[in-house]
Amino acid sequence: xxxxxxxxxxxxxxxxxxxxxxxxxxxxxxxxxxxxxxxxxxxxxxxxxxxxxxxxxxxxxxxxxxxxxxxxxxxxxxxxxxxxxxxxxxxxxxxxxxxxxxxxxxxxxxxxxxxxxxxxxxxxxxxxxxxxxxxxxxxxxxxxxxxxxxxxxxxxxxxxxxxxxxxxxxxxxxxxxxxxxxxxxxxxxxxxxxxxxxxxxxxxxxxxxxxxxxxxxxxxxxxxxxxxxxxxxxxxxxxxxxxxxxxxxxxxxxxxxxxxxxxxxxxxxxxxxxxxxxxxxxxxxxxxxxxxxxxxxxxxxxxxxxxxxxxxxxxxxxxxxxxxxxxxxxxxxxxxxxxxxxxxxxxxxxxxxxxxxxxxxxxxxxxxxxxxxxxxxxxxxxxxxxxxxxxxxxxxxxxxxxxxxxxxxxxxxxxxxxxxxxxxxxxxxxxxxxxxxxxxxxxxxxxxxxxxxxxxxxxxxxxxxxxxxxxxxxxxxxxxxxxxxxxxxxxxxxxxxxxxxxxxxxxxxxxxxxxxxxxxxxxxxxxxxx
Amino acid sequence: xxxxxxxxxxxxxxxxxxxxxxxxxxxxxxxxxxxxxxxxxxxxxxxxxxxxxxxxxxxxxxxxxxxxxxxxxxxxxxxxxxxxxxxxxxxxxxxxxxxxxxxxxxxxxxxxxxxxxxxxxxxxxxxxxxxxxxxxxxxxxxxxxxxxxxxxxxxxxxxxxxxxxxxxxxxxxxxxxxxxxxxxxxxxxxxxxxxxxxxxxxxxxxxxxxxxxxxxxxxxxxxxxxxxxxxxxxxxxxxxxxxxxxxxxxxxxxxxxxxxxxxxxxxxxxxxxxxxxxxxxxxxxxxxxxxxxxxxxxxxxxxxxxxxxxxxxxxxxxxxxxxxxxxxxxxxxxxxxxxxxxxxxxxxxxxxxxxxxxxxxxxxxxxxxxxxxxxxxxxxxxxxxxxxxxxxxxxxxxxxxxxxxxxxxxxxxxxxxxxxxxxxxxxxxxxxxxxxxxxxxxxxxxxxxxxxxxxxxxx
Numbered sequence: 007x008x009x010x011x012x013x014x015x016x017x018x019x020x021x022x023x024x025x026x027x028x029x030x031x032x033x034x035x036x037x038x039x040x041x042x043x044x045x046x047x048x049x050x051x052x053x054x055x056x057x058x059x060x061x062x063x064x065x066x067x068x069x070x071x072x073x074x075x076x077x078x079x080x081x082x083x084x085x086x087x088x089x090x091x092x093x094x095x096x097x098x099x100x101x102x103x104x105x106x107x108x109x110x111x112x113x114x115x116x117x118x119x120x121x122x123x124x125x126x127x128x129x130x131x132x133x134x135x136x137x138x139x140x141x142x143x144x145x146x147x148x149x150x151x152x153x154x155x156x157x158x159x160x161x162x163x164x165x166x167x168x169x170x171x172x173x174x175x176x177x178x179x180x181x182x183x184x185x186x187x188x189x190x191x192x193x194x195x196x197x198x199x200x201x202x203x204x205x206x207x208x209x210x211x212x213x214x215x216x217x218x219x220x221x222x223x224x225x226x227x228x229x230x231x232x233x234x235x236x237x238x239x240x241x242x243x244x245x246x247x248x249x250x251x252x253x254x255x256x257x258x259x260x261x262x263x264x265x266x267x268x269x270x271x272x273x274x275x276x277x278x279x280x281x282x283x284x285x286x287x288x289x290x291x292x293x294x295x296x297x298x299x300x301x302x303x304x305x306x307x308x309x310x311x312x313x314x315x316x317x318x319x320x321x322x323x324x325x326x327x328x329x330x331x332x333x334x335x336x337x338x339x340x341x342x343x344x345x346x347x348x349x350x351x352x353x354x355x356x357x358x359x360x361x362x363x364x365x366x367x368x369x370x371x372x373x374x375x376x377x378x379x380x381x382x383x384x385x386x387x388x389x390x391x392x393x394x395x396x397x398x399x400x401x402x403x404x405x406x407x408x409x410x411x412x413x414x415x416x417x418x419x420x421x422x423x424x425x426x427x428x429x430x431x432x433x434x435x436x437x438x439x440x441x442x443x444x445x446x447x448x449x450x451x452x453x454x455x456x457x458x459x460x461x462x463x464x465x466x467x468x469x470x471x472x473x474x475x476x477x478x479x480x481x482x483x484x485x486x487x488x489x490x491x492x493x494x495x496x497x498x499x500x501x502x503x504x505x506x507x508x509x510x511x512x513x514x515x516x517x518x519x520x521x522x523x524x525x526x527x528x529x530x531x532x533x534x535x536x
Numbered sequence: 537x538x539x540x541x542x543x544x545x546x547x548x549x550x551x552x553x554x555x556x557x558x559x560x561x562x563x564x565x566x567x568x569x570x571x572x573x574x575x576x577x578x579x580x581x582x583x584x585x586x587x588x589x590x591x592x593x594x595x596x597x598x599x600x601x602x603x604x605x606x607x608x609x610x611x612x613x614x615x616x617x618x619x620x621x622x623x624x625x626x627x628x629x630x631x632x633x634x635x636x637x638x639x640x641x642x643x644x645x646x647x648x649x650x651x652x653x654x655x656x657x658x659x660x661x662x663x664x665x666x667x668x669x670x671x672x673x674x675x676x677x678x679x680x681x682x683x684x685x686x687x688x689x690x691x692x693x694x695x696x697x698x699x700x701x702x703x704x705x706x707x708x709x710x711x712x713x714x715x716x717x718x719x720x721x722x723x724x725x726x727x728x729x730x731x732x733x734x735x736x737x738x739x740x741x742x743x744x745x746x747x748x749x750x751x752x753x754x755x756x757x758x759x760x761x762x763x764x765x766x767x768x769x770x771x772x773x774x775x776x777x778x779x780x781x782x783x784x785x786x787x788x789x790x791x792x793x794x795x796x797x798x799x800x801x802x803x804x805x806x807x808x809x810x811x812x813x814x815x816x817x818x819x820x821x822x823x824x825x826x827x828x829x830x831x832x833x834x835x836x837x838x839x840x841x842x843x844x845x846x847x848x849x850x851x852x853x854x855x856x857x858x859x860x861x862x863x864x865x866x867x868x869x870x871x872x873x874x875x876x877x878x879x880x881x882x883x884x885x886x887x888x889x890x891x892x893x894x895x896x897x898x899x900x901x902x903x904x905x906x907x908x909x910x911x912x913x914x915x916x917x918x919x920x921x922x923x924x925x926x927x928x929x930x931x932x933x934x935x936x937x938x939x940x941x942x943x944x945x946x947x948x949x950x951x952x953x954x955x956x957x958x959x960x961x962x963x964x965x966x967x968x969x970x971x972x973x974x975x976x977x978x979x980x981x982x983x984x985x986x987x988x989x990x991x992x993x994x995x
Contacts, residue, residue: 011758018761021712038709039702045765050914053979054907058899061939061946064927068967079635082546086563086631104564127967128993131960158964161930494569494590511594518590522569529568529635 011048017041068157073124077536080118081126087111088132105523109480110530111136113444115146117534125150130158134165144168170197191217196229204236211240215248227257234263241267246274253314265316265338270379272340276315283312284339287332288369290348291362300348302365304328305335329368336372341385344373353388378409386413393425408437420447427453432461432474439474445483454478455490458517462493467509468516479520484528493517543642547858549630551817552610554826554852558620558627565589565628568639572596576633576642585633585640586651589625591616599625600651602658613654621851690735694792697734698771701727701743705768713757738793742767766915786871787913796870798879807866807881810834812841813890814857815920815974816985816994828853831920831974831985832867832878833894840920841867841878855880860992862890874912876920893972893988896922898940899947902977918978923947925970928963928984938982941970950981958984958995965989 009028017027022037031040076084087107125133130151137147148155148168159165190202207214218233225233234252237245245267252264253276268276283305291301305312308319308331316338321330344356361369370389377385390410407426411419423438424447432454442450454474461471468475494517553559565571574587583603588596601622602611612622633640646652704727724747731740746767749759773780773788780788790796812832819828826847833840845853857863866881897905902921909919926938929946936949936959953959962984965971975984975995984995 015758015761018709018764019712019714019757021710021715023710024712036706036710038706039768041709042705042765042768045761046769046914049762049765050910054910056903056907056979058903058940058945059937059948061944062929062931062934062937064929064939065963065968067969082634086546086566089560089563104570105567107564126989127964128961128989130964131957135957154964154967157967158960161963162932162960518569522567525568529639 009044011052014041014045014048018045065157065161069153071124071152071154073122073152076118076123076126077533079533080123080530080536081129083530083533084114084118084125084129085132087114088129088136105479105519105526106476109476110523110527112143112146113480113527114530114534115143115150117531119146119149121534123150123534124152125155127154130155134159134162134168138165138167141167187217191221196232200232200236203233204239207236207239211242212244215245219248227260230255230257230260231263234260234267237267241270243271243273246271250275253316261314262316262318266379269316269338270381272342272380277338277340279311279315280335280338281340281343284335284343285347287335288344288347290359297360298348300359300361300365300369302332302361302363302369304332333368333372336369337375337379339376341373341376341380341382353382353385357385357388374406374410378406378413381413383414383418386410387418390414390422393422394429396430408441411438412441416443417447419443420450424449424453427457432457432471436473436477439477439481442481444481446481448483451482451486454482455486455493459493462509462513465509468513475516475520479523480527482520482524484524484531487521487524487528490517490521490524494521543634543636544630545858546631546634548856549627549634551856551858552622552630552852553627554620554622554847554850555821558622558624561624562627562631565624566631566635567628568632570596571629571632571640573648574629574632574640575645575647576640577645577647584647584651584655585629586647587629587632587640589616589628597625598650599623599629600647600654601626601630602655604659611658619850621849690794693734694736694739694794695775697731697736697739698774698792700730700734701739702768702771702775705764705771708764713760736793738791739767739770740793742770770915781873783871783873784912787873787915790870790872790877791915801868801870801879802881805868805871807868808834808837808839808841808878809864809866809884810837810839811862811864811890812867813862813894814859814887815840815894815922815992816859817857818985818994819853824848826851826853828855830855830857832857833922835862835894840876841869842876842920843867843878843880857887859986859994860889860891861887863887872913874909874916891988891991893924893974893990893992894922896924896972896974898943899923899926899938899945902947902982906977906979916978917980918976918983920974921977921982922972922974923982924972926973927968927970928959928966928973930959930963935981938973938984947977948981950978950983952980953983961993962987962995965993 013028017025017029018041022041027037027041027044029037029040029044031037035043075081087110133147133151134155137143137151144167151168155165156168159168187202187206190198194202203214203218206217215237218237222230222233230252237249249264249268253261253268255261255264265276268274269280271277286303287305288300288302290298292298305328308317308327312331312335313319317331317334319327319331321327341353344350345352348356348359350356350359357370357373360366373385374389376382377389390407411422414422420442423435423442426438427435427450435454435457439446439454445451446454455478458471458475458478462468494514550559550562553562570590571587572590574585576585577583584600585603586598586600588598590596597614597616599612599614599616601613612626614623614625616623616625618624629640647655724743728740728743728747731737731743742763746760746763749756749763770788770791773784774792777785777788812834815831815833817828817830819826821827828845828847830843830845831840832843843855843857845855847853863886864884866884867878868881869875869878896902902923905921906916906919909916923938925941926947927941929937929939931937935951936953937946938949939946949959962971962973965987971987971989973982973984973995974986975982977983986992986994
């Protein structure tokens with residue numbers, strides 16, 4: 007008796023006591039065993055006769071990535087760095103003496119991208135997962151991952167983020183390929199267009215501006231704002247007519263950004279108009295018996311012209327409107343204006359002039375912002391003052407040394423911060439270190455290490471300095487490792503009982519991790535060089 | 537493993553790690569910072585790596601690894617208190633050593649005394665073990681007699697267990713699966729325990745499988761019936777062993793859970809010598825025991841073999857053969873109607889890299905091979921297969937497929953692979969183009985284990 011599988015299942019569900027199964031037992035065999043025999047036969051029959059299924063639509067082929075592949079050692083390193091991403095030992099507690107691999111991933115990615123490598127295909131899923139969890143990794147990770155990662159991301163909803171604003175323009179569009187550029191600009195997604203615009207801007211500043219002008223009137227206000235912002239890079243006087251036009255934009259935010267960009271161009275007409283206004287408010291008073299002082303007469307109104315040039319009429323709460331208007335005027339005024347206005351030869355002299363009626367904080371704060379915006383080294387230097395002068399007390403500071411530093415050349419920045427640390431120690435140094443170029447220049451590196459050494463001798467625990475320690479691991483020049491070796495030795499606890507108990511051991515451990523991390527960074531760099 | 541003085545690859549080292557946490561901890565220690573006095577000796581067949589690792593204590597840990605493979609695999613020794621084996625220090629040291637001469641110099645120098653003594657003790661132990669035991673007639677003969685009686689007693693116990701299980705199955709079918717539907721888990725657990733008592737761990741495992749069959753309505757009933765029917769066939773096979781051909785009887789014994797001794801097998805079975813390519817190595821961990829499966833493919837015989845190695849109590853299984861190596865060696869297949877599981881015998885040369893993928897077939901060929909294997913062993917869940925020129929089709933929802941380059945047919949991927957990383961790695965490597973994949977093809981679908989890009993990549 008031949009029965010179908012479904013009949014057998016039905017019989018099994020109901021039970022052979024209730025229904026006679028569609029099977030014929032052998033003599034002496036009970037019905038249930040016969041049912042099992044038949045089912046076994048059917049099962050093996052079905053399994054042995056399995057056929058392939060119809061294929062669904064195949065994914066399109068991933069685009070070629072012509073970049074060279076990683077050297078084998080670097081590839082293994084990436085694998086290890088990615089394997090560590092689940093988190094360093096649960097995060098809590100002491101960090102031990104081993105390097106924190108996850109913290110090295112960003113600089114490894116940047117270095118690999120510097121060499122122009124592509125990520126191995128087998129590691130793309132891990133790389134995409136890592137960048138999904140940490141958005142700060144995304145730009146570099148997606149560059150390394152390249153077009154194949156975007157192809158992969160289209161297949162897995164979990165990696166959708168990679169398709170929203172990747173830093174790389176759509177695969178295959180090189181700024182030199184005019185047709186492709188036009189197509190992406192006209193039809194691309196917003197993120198693709200922003201990426202395209204900044205990439206064109208880097209190679210051909212005028213070309214990018216012209217590209218933007220072709221569609222400018224049709225763009226939405228928030229898009230206009232983002233596009234305008236990408237002109238910040240490679241900004242020059244050639245952009246002035248376009249920006250002047252944007253000063254009459256319908257959107258207030260677009261107008262403000264255009265004004266800000268123009269004021270960063272000391273030769274622009276807007277800057278000249280601002281200088282004109284500022285001159286009428288700030289002058290030198292030689293009438294008094296004492297040395298000449300700067301006299302300030304803040305504006306009495308914010309007229310239409312000022313507003314068109316980007317001055318915001320309504321002050322933030324708690325701020326007087328006249329001082330608010332003055333700050334904005336001075337901030338947008340070319341700094342050269344002042345030397346001429348005060349009859350002095352340089353920024354240092356101008357900064358040293360006394361200011362009447364308590365206007366000094368407002369005036370100097372506006373100058374600081376102007377120096378940063380105009381990237382003026384001389385004024386930044388003058389406003390920063392010597393690194394050895396006492397740091398401004400917390401909260402009252404109108405000077406932002408970290409920002410002013412960023413307008414100085416890297417070597418000078420490092421020297422200033424080194425001197426600052428040598429004088430004031432590490433407690434205020436974290437933000438300043440953040441703006442220094444990596445790897446740290448030698449004097450800076452020495453200053454940091456010396457300061458850590460002093461902190462150790464003072465008997466505090468190393469985790470009071472974990473922020474700076476972490477920065478040092480990532481930013482010190484790996485060549486310093488040998489010089490630091492001596493600090494990793496484990497001295498005896500001080501006999502006089504000074505210092506926190508056990509601190510020396512923890513310090514030795516912290517320095518071991520520092521040296522280990524530096525050595526590892528040197529190894530990683532060598533691996534990438536191939 | 538590499539007596540020629542080659543450094544291992546990081547993959548080879550990481551394969552030794554007992555678990556993911558050790559892997560991570562080892563990778564962190566693979567930096568020069570904590571290590572001092574590290575060195576290696578790679579001359580001749582007495583390779584070793586040693587070093588001192590600064591920890592939180594005042595004394596550094598002393599770590600030494602014997603690479604020579606005396607006694608079946610690398611040996612580890614460390615003064616740290618970790619119960620992991622190998623510990624993170626040994627792994628870190630080996631990883632550092634893989635980075636090259638700058639990281640750990642292999643000067644050929646002698647190890648320091650503390651390392652040298654341990655290495656020497658280990659070498660002597662291995663030599664003693666290699667000596668053939670002195671024959672002693674009297675006790676050995678008694679042993680054989682006692683062993684025969686023991687195995688007879690066990691056979692009777694298993695037969696009783698199989699009979700009881702048959703009763704349980706026919707009772708179930710008499711009353712109907714529908715009636716037994718609710719709360720059937722407990723009774724099955726109890727039956728499984730009875731099978732363990734009957735010394736039939738193979739039957740116990742299948743009974744537990746029954747308890748884990750889930751799903752709804754007719755689908756669940758169908759799968760339950762399949763499992764019950766195959767279990768019934770196995771019981772019947774065991775109860776009528778004398779009427780089965782010898783090879784099938786061996787298969788039934790193995791499936792019921794009677795293991796054969798590897799050493800005895802190597803001594804008695806005819807060895808198959810070939811250049812065996814390691815197709816895949818995969819670990820599974822049930823919390824108590826790590827089971828490592830290593831699939832081999834013989835270059836001249838074209839046969840596939842499966843080696844099993846176990847690690848208990850936090851130790852990594854001793855045998856480690858990274859994918860992509862080929863080794864000239866003897867293996868002995870366990871007797872079976874469809875031989876697959878084997879044990880590694882004499883190695884005639886050190887393993888050498890052999891990165892190319894062996895030739896494979898299409899989707900239909902993989903299913904056909906499984907079907908043919910079922911003819912000999914109806915209890916087979918899957919059969920190893922190499923498929924050439926297939927394109928992975930991701931399907932987070934409809935299920936993944938491996939599609940033939942031509943003809944529009946495809947192998948469904950076993951849904952139990954889920955959406956795991958290995959499948960995405962396969963998709964990334966393929967990039968929408970055909971690749972070669974090794975895996976297991978069974979009635980639930982295909983489980984990819986390795987692909988070639990062009991060097992082998994574990995999935």
